[in-house]
Amino acid sequence: MKFVLNQIGLRFLLNLGINNQLDLQTSVRVQLANLVAILGIFSNIQYSILFLIVGAPNVRIMNIIHLFVIVSLSCALFLNLKAKYSIARIVLIFTISVPLVFVSLISFGNSCGFYYYFLVFALAPFVLFSYEEKFWILFVFVLNNLFYIWFEFFGTPGNFIEGTLLYDPFVQELFRINSVVSCIFFVALIMFYFLRNTNRIQKEMIRTNEHKDRIFSILAHDLKGPIGTMNSFLGYLTESVTEKEELLIALKELKKSTNQSFLVLENLLDWVRNESKNITSQLESLNLHHVIDNAKEILELQATDKGIQWQVQIPNQMQVYCDERMISTVIRNLLSNAIKFSHPNGSVSIEAKQNGNYVELCISDLGIGMTVDQIKQIDEGKPFPTSFGTQGEKGTGLGLLVCMEMLKNQGGRMQIKSRVHQGTKILIQLPSVVLN
Structure with a gap:
């Protein structure tokens, strides 16, 4: 018809x-x-x-x-x-x-x-x-x-x-x-x-209504933890004279909670924008190595505290044709998830290679992996219940959905390969800038 x-x-x-x-x-x-x-x-x-x-x-x-x-x-x-x-x-x-x-x-x-x-x-x-x-x-x-x-x-x-x-x-x-x-x-x-x-x-x-309930749930639960942690440490710092070592520990925890809150809010806002069809992309030539480095820098404290080692194989001059804010959000989400679901003292691998007019970026870990049902829900664009990381870290369940939609908006795509207890490999394909 x-x-x-x-x-x-x-x-x-x-x-x-x-x-x-x-x-x-x-x-x-x-x-x-x-x-x-x-x-x-x-x-x-x-x-x-x-x-x-x-x-x-x-x-x-x-x-x-x-x-x-x-x-x-x-x-x-x-x-x-x-x-x-x-x-x-x-x-x-x-x-x-x-x-x-x-x-x-x-x-x-x-x-x-x-x-x-x-x-x-x-x-x-x-x-x-x-x-x-x-x-x-x-x-x-x-x-x-x-x-x-x-x-x-x-x-x-x-x-x-x-x-x-x-x-x-x-x-x-x-x-x-x-x-x-x-x-x-x-x-x-x-x-x-x-x-x-x-x-x-x-x-x-x-x-x-389902989206509204999910937003309230995220605001009530996923932001309550990190904001509560920040409040506790700020109270501790303002009410007592601390040693330098204790001060550094408290500041590190505050930074971790701040990063976690920022990522939750960013994912939530991007998800709402996408659902309301109010998200636009501004494509430009970007150095992929720099984008990866910036994402690693934001998550460095989270990775260091868990003993995660980076294994990066990205050519220094590799260029992608993407929206800078979107691709930064995608990579931050993928690296954050890799850290969250990796076992302590594990490693996260980041590799990229040129394939015609595309760059294929692979982010993999040896963590707890994902079930077939979870992967199916992500592929269908359906939110799924949040799961905890290997040290009790919480998530919104929106990160990978936001990543998939943002990649579509830039002419890219994402594929998930994972098995329970055997780790996860995320393959993303990005439009490239071919250098003469």
């Missing part, structure tokens, strides 16, 4: 004016407005041809009106494209009733059932406008119902020319049946589309 819609360009037309800045409910209303405009354009073209065939009264005037309506509905689509959503809806609701008024006044009267469409158009504003725009909903609803009542109870039959197809009562009855079926079809199509998007809104609300 999607392939067919793409081939005929209908999906493109339905999504005119949709962008990442719109909330989901507004996007749904814009899509429904586009759908109504498209149906209106199609119907006016269809009836212009049909009226010529059956010999409808004043057919030339009606075709001029149809042309005006087609242009107006096309303008509504254009206004949506230019993000003039409110004006587009107002143009739409006034335009769709115009041909019906003239059809019933100068051509068909209350014959053939065209005035039934007023009942459909009376319902349209309920899906096109938000509750805050209730004036327009009420106005259009009442106006179209008044049109229907007038033609139903006070209208007169059309005066058809003898010898034309339309003069035949059977043809008139076919038009009436077509009007009823078309009305039901249009209502069903719009409501189906509305229900489909309502389901999307409900899923989005569930996802948003």
Whole structure:
């Protein structure tokens, strides 16, 4: 179905004016407005041809009106494209009733059932406008119902020319049946589309609530530990005169807690930005060796306290084409995880090699490893329960998810190879800068 819609360009037309800045409910209303405009354009073209065939009264005037309506509905689509959503809806609701008024006044009267469409158009504003725009909903609803009542109870039959197809009562009855079926079809199509998007809104609300709960959980648990540690050591330093050795120990613990809090907050903020589609990348040429060194420097105290040895094999002049903040966050996360899940006095290996237009970076450890289910959840982009490091270190469960999304935004990718109790190897592929 999607392939067919793409081939005929209908999906493109339905999504005119949709962008990442719109909330989901507004996007749904814009899509429904586009759908109504498209149906209106199609119907006016269809009836212009049909009226010529059956010999409808004043057919030339009606075709001029149809042309005006087609242009107006096309303008509504254009206004949506230019993000003039409110004006587009107002143009739409006034335009769709115009041909019906003239059809019933100068051509068909209350014959053939065209005035039934007023009942459909009376319902349209309920899906096109938000509750805050209730004036327009009420106005259009009442106006179209008044049109229907007038033609139903006070209208007169059309005066058809003898010898034309339309003069035949059977043809008139076919038009009436077509009007009823078309009305039901249009209502069903719009409501189906509305229900489909309502389901999307409900899923989005569930996802948003889950994200909110996860954020509160991280703030309540993963930041509570390091901030509590900082508070305890600061209290100790301010309430007593300490020896130099004790002071150094306290300062080291404060630095570790600060680094841990910073990484948690950075991951949390990057995750929220990515989920809200509010993350952008600025690609530039970067020296990979320098990026690795900067990440190691931030984590040096954490590695030293655990006795972790670095084994680095990165060519000094190797260049990657990445966003500096993003790639720094990715590498800090991967190195922090490697330290966290390595056994004391272990080692972390960092290697890189050129492979065509990409640089392949490998970060590996011999720590506790990961389960198949954990790797599957990461590959599917699903948060998973936090796990503790070999010395009780806590994490948010977001680090690797943030890494995967950031790498995608830079044209890179990540692959995880791991077995429980046998360590983890992270392979990341980054666009490179080929030096002449």
